[in-house]
Amino acid sequence: MSLPEVLGRFAPDCSSLPQTVFNDPEVLDAELARIFTRSWLFLAHESEVAVSGDYVTRRMGRDQVIVSRGEDGQIRVMRNACTHRGTLLCKATLGNTSHFMCPYHAWTFDNTGRLRGVPEARPAYGTFDKSSRDLRRARTEVYQGLVFATWDDDAEPLADFLGDFAWYLDALVGGDGAAWEVAGPPQRYTIKANWKLSCENFGGDGYHVPYAHRAPIEGGLFGTEDTGTGGPSGRVVWTPQGHTARVGYHPAGSGIPAYHGYPDEQRAEFAAKAKPEVFAVLENSDVLHGNVFPNLSFIQTVITYTGDEVEPTAFLALRLALPISPTETEMLNFALVPRNAPDAWKQKSVLACVRTHGAAAGLFESDDVDNFTAVTFTGDGAIAARTDLDYSMGARLPRPEPDDWPGPGESVPHDHSEYTHRAYYTTWLRHLREDA
Structure with a gap:
């Protein structure tokens, strides 16, 4: 199938797309020429x-x-x-x-x-x-x-490329990126999957969490407290540049502060530097994850149980998905810690990161990679080349008017939706349709 034929199969709103985008060498050649040489x-x-x-x-x-x-x-x-x-x-x-x-x-x-x-x-x-x-x-x-x-x-300046999404990067680092450092060289490993699958997943897929990650959740990785105030919820966000994010929340009334799981001194520093609206977004949250188009993913979350103690420990991980071939990707996983945090806490944070999101992680990472690999594997076939995948979830759900979300960008409180996926592939498609 030629590249114009592949691109022509996309629904106008990217609510469906051909599975061959995850296997076709011609698609990857176009991505390398039209996305990876032009984007920040x-x-x-x-x-x-x-x-x-x-x-x-x-x-x-x-x-x-x-x-x-x-x-x-x-x-x-x-x-x-x-x-x-x-x-x-x-x-x-x-x-x-x-x-x-x-x-x-x-x-x-x-x-x-x-x-x-x-x-x-x-x-x-x-x-x-x-x-x-x-x-x-x-x-x-x-x-x-x-x-x-x-x-x-x-190319436009980086500030314009990031646009409103810079607000969420600010929130990620408590308003001061210089206060952080990488804890050692990033982990490098390869997976037998297309690079976009990791990016779209980190960008806002709350739907898979209770199913793909059922084992660690039921095992108490995030605690077992039941407040009786309803289940968890989430909010997805996207911008015109194709940047996407999701904030997951504990049940209402849980009373979890922003930047839960960090040492008190670092939380105080964040409070002094971050915008007040950031705390409105992050209060009672258990995770902030997303993707800067095209291939920088991130996650900040709290692990209640790290294997050594039950004190909640936060971590911040950055993830790069680098294409090797249409069906193989090199992953770079960066663990970031606040520079001034106690060394013992830094070690706990890194352990929480690599045990869940790293090359040897037996929780979360193995679940996700197995699914990324399976999507790529089933796309290698004659029938697969004629198959379109469904990305329409949430498209027919009503959007709140007015929306009280304090952060920038477009957003909906539909955690189980594919708004961010459609935003990502809308930007992807715009790049691929440009003249070489």
């Missing part, structure tokens, strides 16, 4: 490159890049390929250096991407303008400690 992509947290010379190696789509803090203190993103013959310039995943030397012919670049040394330059080349062979740099901006980059020189 998250690459790292600034704490990973805290001092001059620090660097990490990452990917923008399938393009290898170096995220480096130069001697001038600026963070830059540059292509991780020698401009001579294209070999991988830096093979380490992280480190600190002032220069990168190509292992093939020893061309040497400084940590801003400028070509500084070419062996035998005069006898080999005669007159040689080294500046014409500097590493290609991507536009780079930082928001709340999150490092983004884009290859598109004409």
